[in-house]
Amino acid sequence: MRIDAHEIDRQYVCMSQIKSIIGEGKKAYILTFGCQQNEADSERFGGMAEEMGYGITHEIEEADLIVINTCAIREHAEKKALSITGQCKHLKTKNPSLVIAMCGCMVTQEHRAEAIKHSYPYVDIVFDTSMVYRFPEILLARLSGAKRQFMLDTGCEGHIAEGLPVHRESSFKAWVSIMYGCNNFCTYCIVPYVRGRERSRKKEDILKEVKELADAGYKEITLLGQNVNSYGKDLDEEYDFADLLTDICKIEGDFIVRFMTSHPKDATHKLIDTMAREPKIAKHFHLPLQAGNDRVLKKMNRHYDKARYLSLVDYMREKMPDIGLTTDIIVGFPTETEEEFEDTLDVLSRVGFDNIYSFIYSARKGTPAYSMEGHIPYEVQSARFTRMLELQSEISVNRNRDYEGKPTRVLVEGRSKTDESKLTGRNEKNRLVHFEGPDSLIGQFANVMITKAETYALFGELMEG
Ligand code: SAH
Numbered sequence: 001m002r003i004d005a006h007e008i009d010r011q012y013v014c015m016s017q018i019k020s021i022i023g024e025g026k027k028a029y030i031l032t033f034g035c036q037q038n039e040a041d042s043e044r045f046g047g048m049a050e051e052m053g054y055g056i057t058h059e060i061e062e063a064d065l066i067v068i069n070t071c072a073i074r075e076h077a078e079k080k081a082l083s084i085t086g087q088c089k090h091l092k093t094k095n096p097s098l099v100i101a102m103c104g105c106m107v108t109q110e111h112r113a114e115a116i117k118h119s120y121p122y123v124d125i126v127f128d129t130s131m132v133y134r135f136p137e138i139l140l141a142r143l144s145g146a147k148r149q150f151m152l153d154t155g156c157e158g159h160i161a162e163g164l165p166v167h168r169e170s171s172f173k174a175w176v177s178i179m180y181g182c183n184n185f186c187t188y189c190i191v192p193y194v195r196g197r198e199r200s201r202k203k204e205d206i207l208k209e210v211k212e213l214a215d216a217g218y219k220e221i222t223l224l225g226q227n228v229n230s231y232g233k234d235l236d237e238e239y240d241f242a243d244l245l246t247d248i249c250k251i252e253g254d255f256i257v258r259f260m261t262s263h264p265k266d267a268t269h270k271l272i273d274t275m276a277r278e279p280k281i282a283k284h285f286h287l288p289l290q291a292g293n294d295r296v297l298k299k300m301n302r303h304y305d306k307a308r309y310l311s312l313v314d315y316m317r318e319k320m321p322d323i324g325l326t327t328d329i330i331v332g333f334p335t336e337t338e339e340e341f342e343d344t345l346d347v348l349s350r351v352g353f354d355n356i357y358s359f360i361y362s363a364r365k366g367t368p369a370y371s372m373e374g375h376i377p378y379e380v381q382s383a384r385f386t387r388m389l390e391l392q393s394e395i396s397v398n399r400n401r402d403y404e405g406k407p408t409r410v411l412v413e414g415r416s417k418t419d420e421s422k423l424t425g426r427n428e429k430n431r432l433v434h435f436e437g438p439d440s441l442i443g444q445f446a447n448v449m450i451t452k453a454e455t456y457a458l459f460g461e462l463m464e465g
């Protein structure tokens with residue numbers, strides 16, 4: 001399961017061969033769809049590309065290598081990736097030596113890889129999520145004149161590859177994957193089919209990576225996994241996610257730790273106690289609910305009910321009264337009735353999430369829900385979705401109003417995209433905060449007095465010191 005160091009060395013040899021083939025001044029453009037896990041993978045592709053001698057560009061037009069890292073979670077994500085891929089065709093006419101690579105969850109599905117093979121002949125390389133570490137070898141083959149490369153290991157349970165180079169997009173926020181894959185097989189979800197089985201990185205490797213980041217001055221470290229609460233279950237020693245967090249918090253440095261995602265069936269009191277105890281852990285919990293009705297949750301194969309979810313929230317609030325809570329919701333799962341949907345609204349009202357990430361159910365080929373009876377018409381899904389957003393906007397703005405007149409510590413991320421005069425960042429609870437201040441604060445923590453709350457953001461004034 002762990003990729004042998006010799007194999008990684010072999011990939012480094014391929015990287016240096018590519019460097020001598022491509023010559024100076026070549027550029028790589030990496031386009032990422034989907035979740036943070038994919039972003040973390042893309043930072044590896046960026047690292048490998050740099051090692052091969054490519055500079056990283058954010059202008060697709062000037063690229064000599066384009067890597068499209070796809071997502072399959074909903075139809076929309078797939079459509080977007082396919083449409084961008086279509087637009088790359090003309091770039092190849094302009095630059096015939098351009099290499100286009102596709103990878104990630106969408107192309108890991110056989111039917112999608114087949115479609116690329118037949119309908120997108122200008123895509124040079126397609127490789128699945130189990131082949132990330134073999135990118136150099138695959139690219140080298142194509143650059144050396146081999147035919148189009150389709151590297152798909154369908155049925156692969158997945159690997160762990162340590163020691164690949166990484167190009168981090170930020171100098172103060174970092175992703176650290178602690179585990180890969182998923183064993184949960186929620187009936188709507190494609191992830192277990194495209195990311196393989198759950199596997200945890202060794203704690204030594206994770207702690208070493210976090211220490212390096214802390215030493216380099218990183219301020220926010222986000223631990224990633226599809227279900228971080230099952231970290232360690234496949235390791236030889238008795239060591240769980242809460243233990244890992246405790247060890248990470250012992251590392252010196254002025255940084256905060258976040259994690260995602262947690263599954264309510266595996267979230268433990270030990271984890272919540274650890275969060276409450278450790279000042280370095282951001283007091284924000286993203287706990288996907290998906291649905292508030294027990295029958296629907298069962299049909300989704302989620303292994304918890306509404307009562308269990310609410311009792312977890314109660315426990316968190318008992319230990320950390322002002323914890324920030326966010327969730328994911330799926331609207332219009334097959335057979336969901338109006339009354340059952342209202343159970344979801346009821347949980348939203350009871351919990352009062354700071355924010356929700358809500359999605360209209362999207363049928364994914366190969367999942368159990370795909371072939372269930374009782375798919376809900378889009379108009380009905382869409383009407384429920386709107387109703388839910390209306391309720392949540394009201395809740396979010398009320399939650400945000402609690403901040404008015406209070407100070408909050410923000411990690412400053414950059415200039416606001418909509419108003420250049422303002423800086424923007426997130427507080428510990430992941431609330432977006434806008435305020436005026438100098439560029440020198442970017443990448444630093446700043447204290448901000450909140451003066452105004454809106455649904456999706458807080459506004460404030462920089463405080464002294
Ligand atoms: N592992 C995480 C989330 C992974 S996907 C977890 O278990 O919570 C992120 C979110 O996408 C999910 O929480 C879910 O709300 C949504 N999602 C997954 N499959 C979906 C589908 N087929 N249709 C709509 N939303 C989906």
Ligand code: SF4
Nearest residue numbers: 182184185186189191
């Ligand atoms: Fe998908 Fe469920 Fe796994 Fe999350 S836990 S990735 S929703 S199967």
Ligand code: F3S
Nearest residue numbers: 034035071072073105
């Ligand atoms: Fe998408 Fe794959 Fe992530 S399907 S959400 S990129 S794990």
